[in-house]
Amino acid sequence: MTRVSISEARRRLPALVRQVKNDPGSVVQIAVRDEVVAELRAALPEPEPGAAARALLEVMRKLPKARGPRRNISGRVDEYLYGRYRDEP
Numbered sequence: 308m309t310r311v312s313i314s315e316a317r318r319r320l321p322a323l324v325r326q327v328k329n330d331p332g333s334v335v336q337i338a339v340r341d342e343v344v345a346e347l348r349a350a351l352p353e354p355e356p357g358a359a360a361r362a363l364l365e366v367m368r369k370l371p372k373a374r375g376p377r378r379n380i381s382g383r384v385d386e387y388l389y390g391r392y393r394d395e396p
Contacts, residue, residue: 310336310343323347 309326316323316337323335324347331349338344 308334308336310338313337313339313344316347 309323311319311323316335327333327335327347327349333348335347336343336345337347
């Protein structure tokens with residue numbers, strides 16, 4: 308990790324960019340009055356299109372399958388909240 312002042316970063320910007328390009332793990336911190344205000348680091352590679360969807364499908368395949376018949380849980384919400392005979396006086 309390298310720390311440079313902002314004035315030095317302006318002068319050496321092409322060299323700093325080459326340094327980060329050649330060593331993607333390196334980080335250059337830019338300081339103003341001894342306070343770090345920015346970092347120069349290599350860009351992360353973009354994932355290929357559809358990678359997130361494939362990962363989600365893989366996770367879904369590993370989940371256990373549902374057992375037994377399907378139930379309509381939300382169909383009985385009124386009965387649960389208000390009782391079985393809510394329309395009667």
